[in-house]
Amino acid sequence: MCLGIPGRVVEVRGDGIAIVEFSDGVSIETDANTIEGIRPGDYVIVHAGIIIAKLSDEQLETWAKDISEFIAGLEEKGEEILDMLRSLEEENVAGKSGKD
Amino acid sequence: MDRGRLNSSDIIVAVIRKIARSLSGETVKIMDFCGTHEHTIVYSGIRSLMPENVELVAGPGCPVCVTPAHYIDTVIDLALNGVRVYTYGDTYLLPGSAPPLSKKPRTLADAKAEGADVVIVYSLLEAIKHHRLHGGESVFLAVGFETTAPSTASAVVNGMVPDGMTILNVHRLTPPIMRYTFNKHRNSPIRGVIAPGHVSTILGAKAWEFIPKEYGIPTVVAGFEPNDVLTAIAYILAMLKTGRPGLVNQYKRAVKWEGNKKAQELVNKCCEIVDASWRGLGIVPESGLAFRDKYSSIDAVYQYGLEQLKRKEWKYDLPPGCRCAEVTLGLAKPTDCPLFMKTCKPGSPYGPCMVSSEGACSVWARFGGGGLVEEIVRDLGLD
Numbered sequence: 001m002c003l004g005i006p007g008r009v010v011e012v013r014g015d016g017i018a019i020v021e022f023s024d025g026v027s028i029e030t031d032a033n034t035i036e037g038i039r040p041g042d043y044v045i046v047h048a049g050i051i052i053a054k055l056s057d058e059q060l061e062t063w064a065k066d067i068s069e070f071i072a073g074l075e076e077k078g079e080e081i082l083d084m085l086r087s088l089e090e091e092n093v094a095g096k097s098g099k100d
Numbered sequence: 101m102d103r104g105r106l107n108s109s110d111i112i113v114a115v116i117r118k119i120a121r122s123l124s125g126e127t128v129k130i131m132d133f134c135g136t137h138e139h140t141i142v143y144s145g146i147r148s149l150m151p152e153n154v155e156l157v158a159g160p161g162c163p164v165c166v167t168p169a170h171y172i173d174t175v176i177d178l179a180l181n182g183v184r185v186y187t188y189g190d191t192y193l194l195p196g197s198a199p200p201l202s203k204k205p206r207t208l209a210d211a212k213a214e215g216a217d218v219v220i221v222y223s224l225l226e227a228i229k230h231h232r233l234h235g236g237e238s239v240f241l242a243v244g245f246e247t248t249a250p251s252t253a254s255a256v257v258n259g260m261v262p263d264g265m266t267i268l269n270v271h272r273l274t275p276p277i278m279r280y281t282f283n284k285h286r287n288s289p290i291r292g293v294i295a296p297g298h299v300s301t302i303l304g305a306k307a308w309e310f311i312p313k314e315y316g317i318p319t320v321v322a323g324f325e326p327n328d329v330l331t332a333i334a335y336i337l338a339m340l341k342t343g344r345p346g347l348v349n350q351y352k353r354a355v356k357w358e359g360n361k362k363a364q365e366l367v368n369k370c371c372e373i374v375d376a377s378w379r380g381l382g383i384v385p386e387s388g389l390a391f392r393d394k395y396s397s398i399d400a401v402y403q404y405g406l407e408q409l410k411r412k413e414w415k416y417d418l419p420p421g422c423r424c425a426e427v428t429l430g431l432a433k434p435t436d437c438p439l440f441m442k443t444c445k446p447g448s449p450y451g452p453c454m455v456s457s458e459g460a461c462s463v464w465a466r467f468g469g470g471g472l473v474e475e476i477v478r479d480l481g482l483d
């Protein structure tokens with residue numbers, strides 16, 4: 001029920017309806033009255049036939065930056081992150097032994 | 101060492117384990133509010149990646165599971181009396197209050213089998229189109245949280261609802277149920293919250309500011325990819341470690357601080373906030389929406405003289421033995437219910453949490469609890 005599906009706006013009609021195409025090639029009519037300033041080419045999230053949010057390239061870039069900054073923040077100390085990766089590798093090796 | 105073999109999930113999991121190891125005290129209970137987050141957690145096996153002292157519990161974020169039996173009974177009665185009922189697929193199999201195998205239809209599907217006109221739609225827009233084509237008298241069963249309410253509000257406020265069609269408004273609000281849930285966990289408090297991502301596209305991240313402020317619980321608004329959820333868990337643990345509970349918006353690519361103002365305005369114009377019933381739980385103050393008087397012409401409650409459930413009239417509305425109320429509040433796991441995968445299965449749901457694809461019981465039944473295979477095998481007595 002709360003599922004939101006990302007898609008791309010292909011057409012905005014005068015009556016507040018926007019046609020959105022999804023990654024599987026299916027297009028549907030959506031109610032675009034629920035969002036400000038939608039244009040063809042916008043990436044959006046569709047839920048129950050309405051556009052609930054617009055995804056901008058800028059936001060997507062910020063997302064990538066947020067994640068890398070987050071990881072960098074926790075990786076502050078080189079020693080610590082190396083320790084962590086070593087222990088992870090040990091866990092991986094321990095987990096894999098006997099399988100191959 | 102070959103760093104190429106580590107992907108970003110490995111790194112986030114390692115961070116989670118490292119912080120978790122350094123946390124003292126009892127198990128850290130983190131609630132994933134939203135059914136779609138629970139789906140990601142289970143489907144991607146995220147529970148099995150958690151350190152021993154981190155427990156992920158599902159919250160009340162499945163609107164279908166909490167839709168009171170009273171409203172299902174109401175639409176079944178309307179359907180049997182010649183009114184066409186439009187329903188989302190998720191509520192088609194949702195049981196009302198009739199017991200299984202009784203003569204009275206238990207679901208809209210049963211009503212349809214008896215010849216009633218019940219049409220499954222993906223959206224209100226689709227229902228409107230169908231009604232325009234076929235005419236007659238119809239009612240649309242409008243369930244859902246803040247994410248779905250704008251679809252109802254937009255059609256109502258913009259005058260799209262055709263003559264002969266009414267809407268039964270059963271929309272529910274998430275912040276009030278979050279407070280209700282925290283109170284139910286007083287004995288073993290929730291120490292982190294993964295807040296619902298798509299609800300937040302509408303309400304804005306700001307809607308959850310009260311959680312760290314009033315309850316001191318770290319909160320992260322998260323997206324639905326496995327890495328989104330893992331990152332949210334890492335943020336929560338980091339906030340616990342530093343003793344600085346705050347609100348982080350990890351889903352900035354879709355969620356703004358202020359949310360979707362246009363959608364909020366439409367909902368405010370169309371609806372007022374009222375005390376509302378939740379299945380198995382009772383009346384929760386200011387947790388639902390009702391149409392404002394000026395829209396009484398499309399309000400099924402007004403047009404058919406239907407009763408809204410009041411505190412005094414509310415009756416426990418789960419089928420006997422079903423533990424959905426506890427599952428919904430994260431106080432029990434689906435496998436704690438003796439009926440799980442016995443009387444109650446996705447193909448033949450006995451309780452409401454087995455119906456929607458986002459119901460915790462249905463998610464666990466289909467994908468297996470998120471890695472707790474041994475536990476499930478033990479719980480089901482299959483070991």
Ligand code: SF4
Pocket residue numbers: 421422423424427434437438439440441444450451452453454461
């Ligand atoms: S398994 Fe079925 S009966 Fe048990 S709590 Fe879940 S929905 Fe209710």
